[in-house]
Amino acid sequence: MRTLAALITVALLAPAALADDRATTMDAERLVHKAVEFVKSAGKEKALAAFSDPDGPFTYRDLYIFALDVNGVMRAHGRKKELIGKDQLQKKDAEGKYYTREQLELARTKGSGWNEYLFENPATGKVERKVAYVEKVDDLVIGCGAFKP
16 A cells, blocks of 8 residues: 555656756746857857857756757757757648747847747657747847746
């Protein structure tokens, strides 16, 4: 009976522990603001290198910075270096939404804002809603996405 009670307790607490590991949309926006300031103070090349460091100052919990050029080519990525230098314009989410195109258009027309799409959560292995905050600085679009609870 104790074993069953222990298993039930673990099962009930596991989602809460997972939620504690997730950063918030507010954290994502703050990380983008920090990244934009770093581009302005340190320069683009140094910033892109820092953004692509998975152990660097531009990762937090499950968040990381990505940077696109205005043509949709990935210039930095805090988790997947293999994406750097690759065109992202044809990327679609699970519903067929061209989320990179929307992020670029948002940055071009408004300077910054939020974009929602579906994305596989590496922590759960499930496709979940994600929102990314993007901001244009010079010829870059800096972004960070957070999974919705």
